Amino acid sequence: MSAALLEVEHLSMRFGGLLAVDDLSFAARGGEITAIIGPNGAGKTTVFNCLTGFYRASTGRLTLNRGARNFLLERLDGFRIAREAGVARTFQNIRLFAGMTALENLLVAQHVPLMRASLWSVGGLLGLPSFRRAEAQAVARARRWLERIGLVERADDPAGSLPYGAQRRLEIARAMCTEPALLCLDEPAAGLNPRESAELNALLLAIRAEHGIGVLLIEHDMSVVMGISDHVVVLDYGRKIAAGTPEAVRRDPAVIKAYLGEEEEDALPPEVARDLSEGS
Amino acid sequence: MARAAPPAARRGAWPARLAEAALAAGLALVLAVPLIGFQAVETNAVLGIRTRFGWVALAVAAVFAGRLLLTLARDWRRAFSLRPTSPQPSPPAGTERKAEAGGRRFQALVPAFPALGRRERALLSLLGLGFALALPFLPFSSSYLIDLATSVVIYVMLGWGLNVVVGLAGLLDLGYVAFYAVGAYSFALFVRWFDLSFWQGLPLAGLLAACFGLTLGFPVLRLRGDYLAIVTLGFGEIVRLMLLNWVPVTNGPAGLSDVPRPSFFGLPFERRAPPGVTTFADFFHIPFSPQQRLIFLYYLILALALVTNAFTLRLRRLPIGRAWEALREDEIACRALGINPTTVKLSAFATGAMLGGFAGAFFATRQGFISPESFTFIESATILAIVVLGGMGSQLGVVMAAVVLVCLPELGRAFAEFRMLLFGAAMVAIMVWRPRGLVAHRAPSLRLAAGREAR
Numbered sequence: 001m002s003a004a005l006l007e008v009e010h011l012s013m014r015f016g017g018l019l020a021v022d023d024l025s026f027a028a029r030g031g032e033i034t035a036i037i038g039p040n041g042a043g044k045t046t047v048f049n050c051l052t053g054f055y056r057a058s059t060g061r062l063t064l065n066r067g068a069r070n071f072l073l074e075r076l077d078g079f080r081i082a083r084e085a086g087v088a089r090t091f092q093n094i095r096l097f098a099g100m101t102a103l104e105n106l107l108v109a110q111h112v113p114l115m116r117a118s119l120w121s122v123g124g125l126l127g128l129p130s131f132r133r134a135e136a137q138a139v140a141r142a143r144r145w146l147e148r149i150g151l152v153e154r155a156d157d158p159a160g161s162l163p164y165g166a167q168r169r170l171e172i173a174r175a176m177c178t179e180p181a182l183l184c185l186d187e188p189a190a191g192l193n194p195r196e197s198a199e200l201n202a203l204l205l206a207i208r209a210e211h212g213i214g215v216l217l218i219e220h221d222m223s224v225v226m227g228i229s230d231h232v233v234v235l236d237y238g239r240k241i242a243a244g245t246p247e248a249v250r251r252d253p254a255v256i257k258a259y260l261g262e263e264e265e266d267a268l269p270p271e272v273a274r275d276l277s278e279g280s
Numbered sequence: 281m282a283r284a285a286p287p288a289a290r291r292g293a294w295p296a297r298l299a300e301a302a303l304a305a306g307l308a309l310v311l312a313v314p315l316i317g318f319q320a321v322e323t324n325a326v327l328g329i330r331t332r333f334g335w336v337a338l339a340v341a342a343v344f345a346g347r348l349l350l351t352l353a354r355d356w357r358r359a360f361s362l363r364p365t366s367p368q369p370s371p372p373a374g375t376e377r378k379a380e381a382g383g384r385r386f387q388a389l390v391p392a393f394p395a396l397g398r399r400e401r402a403l404l405s406l407l408g409l410g411f412a413l414a415l416p417f418l419p420f421s422s423s424y425l426i427d428l429a430t431s432v433v434i435y436v437m438l439g440w441g442l443n444v445v446v447g448l449a450g451l452l453d454l455g456y457v458a459f460y461a462v463g464a465y466s467f468a469l470f471v472r473w474f475d476l477s478f479w480q481g482l483p484l485a486g487l488l489a490a491c492f493g494l495t496l497g498f499p500v501l502r503l504r505g506d507y508l509a510i511v512t513l514g515f516g517e518i519v520r521l522m523l524l525n526w527v528p529v530t531n532g533p534a535g536l537s538d539v540p541r542p543s544f545f546g547l548p549f550e551r552r553a554p555p556g557v558t559t560f561a562d563f564f565h566i567p568f569s570p571q572q573r574l575i576f577l578y579y580l581i582l583a584l585a586l587v588t589n590a591f592t593l594r595l596r597r598l599p600i601g602r603a604w605e606a607l608r609e610d611e612i613a614c615r616a617l618g619i620n621p622t623t624v625k626l627s628a629f630a631t632g633a634m635l636g637g638f639a640g641a642f643f644a645t646r647q648g649f650i651s652p653e654s655f656t657f658i659e660s661a662t663i664l665a666i667v668v669l670g671g672m673g674s675q676l677g678v679v680m681a682a683v684v685l686v687c688l689p690e691l692g693r694a695f696a697e698f699r700m701l702l703f704g705a706a707m708v709a710i711m712v713w714r715p716r717g718l719v720a721h722r723a724p725s726l727r728l729a730a731g732r733e734a735r
Binding site for chain 2: 052054078079080082083084088089091095096097098099100101103104107108109110111112114115118120121124125139142146152155156158175178
């Protein structure tokens with residue numbers, strides 16, 4: 001196995017008196033799906049926001065090893081993390097460009113190379129052939145992703161008019177169009193029906209297999225977490241309480257305690273028991 | 281007509297309508313007594329007050345009747361629209377937004393304005409362009425008409441410039457007139473100091489205005505929406521006050537006169553040329569007419585505006601244009617995709633400012649005289665109104681709104697002091713009738729279907 005793609009060391013994030021993330025360390029490898037799970041308010045999204053530059057971590061070091069280059073994410077601006085380090089993300093509440101079409105959403109994701117190809121608009125205004133070629137390539141890439149997520153028929157419809165599940169898939173495709181090294185997905189299965197979340201599983205597994213990138217996943221849907229992740233990190237109150245393979249984590253008493261409380265250990269509510277046993 | 285209305289609504293309709301009309305009439309009474317009821321008159325150098333309660337009664341009665349008619353029309357419309365419990369599939373979602381639903385109720389009150397399809401828009405643009413090109417030679421054309429058309433096209437150009445900032449990038453700019461002023465003043469001063477021609481001064485004016493756009497852009501990078509509007513409003517005032525008070529350079533409130541008039545490739549539009557210079561009329565061996573300059577100015581601004589249009593339409597289809605629109609839609613998502621919001625915002629400000637600067641340079645050469653009076657807040661408000669009424673981001677909408685907003689006060693001159701009242705009423709009517717602007721349509725910058733580019 002290669003060296004870790006992302007190394008999180010002693011990450012803490014403090015909001016006033018609240019310690020949202022407390023001395024968290026973990027690693028995510030390229031070509032693997034790493035899931036971060038935990039009860040609501042455990043600090044999962046805060047970890048993502050630190051990783052992607054939306055928050056500045058109070059302490060700790062976030063290293064991304066991309067080929068020969070290492071990036072210290074805690075020192076980079078948000079847009080540089082996406083542009084240079086290659087960390088792409090999706091959002092818990094979908095953030096598509098709702099008024100723009102699905103195709104345009106995927107083209108905006110390729111803004112950085114396209115901007116360079118258009119010579120910062122000068123070449124684009126002149127209609128240089130090199131820019132036309134670059135644009136055709138970008139459209140072709142967008143088309144491949146639209147075909148893959150089954151939205152090629154609706155490519156010219158505004159993204160905001162797509163069904164919810166399609167918007168989730170489009171957001172993942174948009175993140176992938178930036179050619180990331182690490183893809184961070186914040187609850188991609190939230191609000192999906194069982195069929196859609198099975199499709200999502202297939203999509204994520206295909207992304208891992210074909211692009212060999214690391215995927216970092218926050219998820220509540222245990223069928224997704226247990227079904228596809230290679231490695232699971234469990235947070236509670238901002239602290240890591242367990243880490244390991246899905247099977248190991250599921251049996252971990254600390255995890256069961258965090259999710260269910262101590263006393264009710266032997267009396268699982270039926271739906272929780274089902275969720276926990278699903279996908280194994 | 282109310283036969284399809286729910287029975288409960290039908291029974292309670294009349295008392296409710298009367299009550300609504302009475303409420304409106306009461307409000308009108310409160311407003312009309314001080315506003316219409318008393319008039320200050322001067323008799324023998326003594327200020328007295330005359331009462332006009334007859335007028336008040338008339339106004340209140342008019343409001344009562346008007347409100348009653350409005351409620352009737354509304355109920356009639358509602359009953360009418362309820363009848364076909366539309367079994368047809370809903371139109372493709374997303375082309376219409378929530379805001380439109382409110383306005384739809386009122387749309388029946390005025391003759392329906394068709395939502396323009398792609399072909400109609402293209403046809404309308406072509407017709408408009410043809411009319412604009414032919415205007416000076418139409419039989420009913422006059423100096424007044426050409427002058428008015430020149431004003432319209434200036435506003436069209438300003439609207440297209442502001443459309444980049446407000447319509448595409450979604451940055452609410454209430455101080456756009458500042459760039460217009462910078463363009464006009466820098467043109468007037470450069471041309472005078474360095475003895476430049478119009479075509480040499482024009483790019484300089486645009487460049488300087490773009491620099492001012494960047495200057496404004498830097499401090500407001502973190503601001504959005506209302507807060508941005510306040511700062512830009514302040515910026516507009518700062519520029520105006522600077523022009524007013526920096527007397528050694530700008531000549532203060534007296535303004536700059538004798539801004540050189542443009543010449544036709546070196547041929548001036550004069551009756552008698554200074555020695556050694558051939559006039560336009562002499563060169564073409566036609567009799568001199570003061571209209572020649574007007575027509576030339578008209579075609580000049582038309583050409584500038586068309587170049588502006590081509591430029592912005594093209595930018596919109598480039599990555600930078602899509603980034604502007606993406607920034608308007610969601611700045612956080614932009615950052616997550618590696619787009620630097622700072623450069624995107626600054627480029628929008630600079631582009632919009634540059635186009636405003638070009639328009640300003642033209643304004644200076646057309647008027648021959650500029651003073652801070654021409655660059656007050658009301659100008660910014662008018663340009664913004666043109667963009668908003670036209671439909672944010674729509675080039676055709678800007679033209680239509682500019683025609684309405686510039687011509688309406690002119691047509692209204694017959695109504696003397698009620699002119700601006702008419703103007704305000706028209707603006708309210710447009711917003712009620714078409715809440716997203718006259719041409720509320722966004723054409724995608726690129727289509728996958730058939731692989732052809734959108735207009």
